Amino acid sequence: MADKEKFRDSVSTIDKEGKRVWVFPKRPKGNLYRWRTAVSVVLLAILFGTPFVKINGQPLLLLNILDRKFVVFGMPFWPQDFYIFMVATLTIVVFVVLFTVVFGRLWCGWACPQTIFMEMIFRKIEYLIEGDANAQRKLNAAPMSAEKFFKKALKHGTFFVLAVILANTFLAYIIGVEELKELVTSSPGEHLTGFIVMLLFSAAFYWVYAFFREQICTMVCPYGRLQGVLLDKESIVVAYDFKRGEPRAKMKKGEKAGDCVDCNLCVDVCPTGIDIRNGTQLECVNCTACIDACNVVMDKVKRPRGLIRYDSYEGIEKGTRLSFSARIMGYSAILLILLTALILLFTNRSALDATVLRTPGILFQELPDGRLSNLYNIKVVNKTFEEKPIELQMISPKGEIEIIGGTLIAPPGSLAESSFFIKLDKNVVPFRVTPVLIAVKSNGIILEEIKSSFLGPVHQKGR
Template sequence: MPTQELTFRDKPINLNERGGRKWVYAKKPSGKWWKRRTIVAWLLLGFWVAVPFIRINGNPLILLDIANRKFIIFGAIFWAQDTFILALLMLSFVLFIVLFTVTYGRLWCGWTCPQTIFLEMVFRRIEYLIEGDYRERHQLDNSPWTTKKIFKKTLKHGIFILISVAMTNVFLMWFIGSERWLQLITEPISQHLGGFGIMLLISAVFYWIYSFFREQICTMVCPYGRMQGVLLDSKSIMVAYDYVRGEPRGGRGSGDCTDCKQCISVCPTGIDIRNGTQLECINCTACIDQCNKIMKVIGKPQGLIRYTSEAAIKGGHSSVWNARNRAYTVVLFIIFAFFVFTLVSRPEIETTILRTPGLIYQEQDSTYSNVYNIKIVNKTHEEMPLELRLLSHKGKIQMAGNSMVIKDQDKFESTFLVYIPKPEITSDKTEIEFGIFSNDKLLEKYTTTFVGP
């Protein structure tokens, strides 16, 4: 840690001594890391907007239809019957987050978190364009209300409101689909007053977050920053200040840090990265670019602030790729491969066969019969002709209706009778097995009970 004496910080960085809001005026960042983050952000924004319109075999790329319990993930449809698979994927996702944070720190926060992308790459950029950099914005906010100030504030907040409404509508398409959304916006508002009111409320929340609450989402609301205090260790990769090389500061010795505080000026949460790991740090790399500029001016090597680990700084290593980080990265790839495998290896159909409740067996001359209800879900993108066969016993199946053809991503429900010869039924409950075939190919087996005398 730095050799300078530090004061214990017992409150969030964006609160003043009286507990009031201390507005953060971040300087507009620039540099190679900022350019890289910009490219990643615009790719993710493009993906976010395009997802509802991308089709795979006629289905959206991603659809989270909670009302109908239908989820489409990369073209694969998950129904309520797939709860086990979804739970398994969720558990693997949680494990992925834990291992990812232990290995790569808060890389997610700085590069791919929606809060960071929208605030830094959309709303702040508009603010820079209209109101100027941090000095101009600070002067404008503290100046009297003039025609110029009213115009700039009205223009900025008007654009913020439009973007918030657009964000709400794009998110809505993720849950109802682009076709349903297009239908809604072409119908009179009077037919959807409740939904319209919810849309305005969510838009107002977005507007409030990105216009006023801002970085407090990261510093006071989001639990991920607090999780890092438990998950990070000395070998985790993070944006960090090389105190071994930088101290003592301000040219009072051999330290490279000039104490110019430029790293603080660009920080979107207003922290001093030189004070070590802090929950407010989102690893956005703005301080890396700013410090590298100063190092270039004074003729010192770049990388005083860089992606590194506490163990690498303390041990004087330039590489952060230790054996543990390599091993965890391999595990992350295995978890991701499992996620993909689970998506592509689901059964083609999901079958449920249950005895019709309230009915007992019926006796014929040489057979006993039971009535069953059957439901089959087609999880493929093809129409499937199906046939139900009795595998475990001799007998006959009589289906209600003549056809068992299921359209792609559709359901089939019916009732059928099973006739089994009397000599084969030796107890009041006999286990029987059915096979579901398509073009003589066995797709699934299902076991249930047959009730006899």
């Protein structure tokens, strides 16, 4: 028993001395692997294609953290819209939690960029250049030779080129394809900072996929580390049917044993080096390679496929199917509320944000015609890609607004600042501080109504 539980005390990729155990997973083959390849081709096409897609001349997605400019589905978002991003992030987190409770780490195996880059790009190139697991082991153990040097140089050279492409793709999401094109086509000296950032990104990608690999999933990724609290006995995960498989034994004529023939193929193909027969483990990225491997074995020994399959612990133990538990209902309700809030925030988002403040330190002025005037500062953030002429109009009380300089134009995607006077008849300023309501308009349409205050003479009794 103690021996059976030994796996709990160690990490498959670290030896007793604390040194890294390099994983040489056998090349996966099978239906699920083919499906995963097809899905990753689609996802990679989306990832590499998105920076080039434009909607009304604007990028489909731009996350320019440096200039604090964000474009989603061709719509511009500014730091003022940060609350929408907060709600969107919360919605995604709840969705991920709910999804994980029900379907385990489906994301990790099928859609996570780390798994897709590692297993569907870098690992495939490694197999192509160095061969399958055994050939790789042999090559690594062999002394340096012309062949080894050539293979290693070719592999690492290709990895670095791919890392540069990945780095440039991610930069395209941050600075946009036009700026990236300029960066790539001009000499490094002209954009030294950009060039250094690109090199650092490339070096990081290269290091992750050439050396760090599965350690990202098992040691670094916070989502992976959350599995322990997200999964329950009803979560669908890649699972070994211990009821059917045990007692495992090599096939011997006449001997009665479980369906597992202890061939170890499921361990050999595992990119994180674990044995799924030990149960759900933090290191399992649900890549399905062990399902494919075991199905091949089951076919050979003429037993039903699915000894390793997508199932829950309860499903295997009791043969039950997934039920809509109170926890799932609770998460679904929260998700629905957040989604509704997100849609409302998106649809009610204003194209302009105006702030009006009475100019500090300046009291009222009495005009030659007997009216009173106050000076105000206005800041307008234009969140659209078009120039917006700004008009101001008094709603209450009745009065006149005079913009200093005559007109106020908010340039596309930036801030416009100006000052203006509100001129009111004395009879509508009964108090020392009178509330005023101003309409901010563009092309005749009221975009915002802003409350402020108007200072009158002290002798005018009241507030």
